[in-house]
Amino acid sequence: MIEEGESGERRVERAAFETDRQLIVGDVTLPPAGYQSRFSDSLNRVEVEFIALTNVEITSLVDGKVSIRPFTVMSKSHVRIAYPVPRTGAGSS
Numbered sequence: 001m002i003e004e005g006e007s008g009e010r011r012v013e014r015a016a017f018e019t020d021r022q023l024i025v026g027d028v029t030l031p032p033a034g035y036q037s038r039f040s041d042s043l044n045r046v047e048v049e050f051i052a053l054t055n056v057e058i059t060s061l062v063d064g065k066v067s068i069r070p071f072t073v074m075s076k077s078h079v080r081i082a083y084p085v086p087r088t089g090a091g092s093s
Contacts, residue, residue, distance in 0.1 A: 013039055014085050017051075019078045021061055025085060026053030026072065039084050043076065050075055 009032045017024045028051065030042060042051065056069040 012054075014087050015039060015053075016083055016085050017074060017079045018061075018081045020080065023059040023061060024053070024056060024072075024074060025059075026056035028053060039082075043079075043082055049077070 011030045011032045012027045013030055015026065015028050017026075028039065028042060030039065042048075050073045052071070052073050054071050056072045058067045058069065058072070059065070
């Protein structure tokens, strides 16, 4: 999905991140094309320690409890595995 914002167009990609205790699924904002536009580029940027996510669903891997947040910032150092996921439901592409 491509959105237009204050600084131009941005691509929003749904992604899942697993830590030792949680599965976190949220929207990551990326450049629409070109330099550092791939999902893996956002994870590999050494100078960025945190990933901002919107429309976030956090599932505990301990007890299965789910919490919903409009926004969260996640430390990349806690991520064990990350992958893009397809959008579901109304408004999906």
